[in-house]
Amino acid sequence: MKKIFINHTLFRLLVPPFYGALVYLLILLVNNNVAQISEIFTGQEVYVCIGLSYLLSETLRLNVKLAEKLTDDQTTALSRIILQTLSGLILSVIVISLTISAYFTYILQFSITETQLIIFNSIFAVSSLLYNLLYFSNYYLYRQNLSRLETEKMLTENLEIELGQFKNEVNPKLLYDSLETLITLIHKNNEEAEDYIDHLSLVYRYILSHRKIELSSLDEEIKAANNITHLLNYQYDNTITFKANIPPDHLHLPMVPGSLPGLVESIIRSTIINKFNPLIIELAIEETDGYLILSNKLNDRLIVDSNRKEVVNNLQRSYSYFSEKPVVQVKAYNINYIKIPILELAEEKLAV
Known part of the structure; x- marks a missing residue:
């Protein structure tokens, strides 16, 4: 559905950089010693957070499309929400863990600590929940508006039929x-x-x-x-x-x-x-x-x-x-x- 915000090009291009920078600031705030974390995770690493945001955003978008294919009209709203939210969380943990571990191993040349991995996964897991929350709020609002438009269309068509019957x-x-x-x-x-x-x-x-x-x-x-x-x-x-x-x-x-x-x-x-x-x-x-x-x-x-x-x-x-x-x-x-x-x-x- 093109009306859903996650499919809009501007959303896909502009939101991840902003959110990635926000994640970087959150990581600094989570660590009490900002000076110490800056020695390990320097200012240039903000681009890493932006890249992770892009990667997670597109992964969650694909997860939404997959959930749409796996569910049908008979699937309840609650089942759809639970399925999509859980799969989003799982994918978030897998993608972030693999990506950030690869970055620390191959770029920084040392392994990521368990604490750092938990921090990254926690923040991006919350990001996944927010993403799905925004999606479902937009999705069901869109469906409600679409239902109202269809109802109005049916009423208009009925009026046109009655009008035609009256004239004919x-x-x-x-x-x-x-x-x-x-x-x-x-x-x-x-x-x-x-x-x-x-x-x-x-x-x-x-x-x-x-x-x-x-x-x-x-x-x-x-x-x-x-x-x-x-x-x-x-x-x-x-x-x-x-x-x-x-x-x-x-x-x-x-x-x-x-x-x-x-x-x-x-x-x-x-x-x-x-x-x-x-x-x-x-x-x-x-x-x-x-x-x-x-x-x-x-x-x-x-x-x-x-x-x-x-x-x-x-x-x-x-x-x-x-x-x-x-x-x-x-x-x-x-x-x-x-x-x-x-x-x-x-x-x-x-x-x-």
Whole structure:
């Protein structure tokens, strides 16, 4: 894993010299008589400590790679830590003992004492423990962050799937009702039937053309809602009115495709509508709070269409992909309000 610090080139090059110099100072401090130790282990020997640090660092790095190969996903974290730590300590003792003994024997021309060997092995054994401690802290932090990223990725993918389902959904009830109305119109008035077919084709053309589009405009959504209203008005004797009180300079605002027509249809199917109780659905903008507000007078049917709640929930999930603001439905003073967040796209997103 390239994200683990022991694999970084800068760590492998810069840390051993610093740590080697620190080890040299520790060796001097361990011996009470600094003057005496300097006669045996002179200042130039700091390079030996740096060399030992390089050697031990690369040895422990190879030990980590070996531990990764010997363990799998079924191996517990504790087993992995114990295995890698113990093998690191053993390798540390072997490498340091052989290397420092060879240095004293072949370079200084006398054997290293047992005390000196213990000092070197003790310091570098602690170094091995610190190395593994830093590795495991970094390793499990990396895995935790990676797990969170994967979780976020899965949530994003699920939202994208739900968004796609919301946009691509073809309402079978609307289709069947439209076909039944069309059959009646064909026998009654051919011109009205042609007009009805035109609006029906616009509705489904909008659905099909926006299947692979993330966002449409408010203007397109209003037109789609008007087409839905036009189709359903044939069943309710033109007692449905959809009013969009939106300034022209706001018609470009982005929206999730299918938002307005889906909500308008669900409101119509959940409301008692007749010539004595016409339905007026109004769309307004509330720039202060950043919401589009769809409102209508409450006159719910005794059995409310279950699809109404589902439409709002699907809309909520779809908008959560683009905005932190929720889709809100409120009933107050005999009025039903559905608040849709106004989407604001960053310029860099548009550039993509």
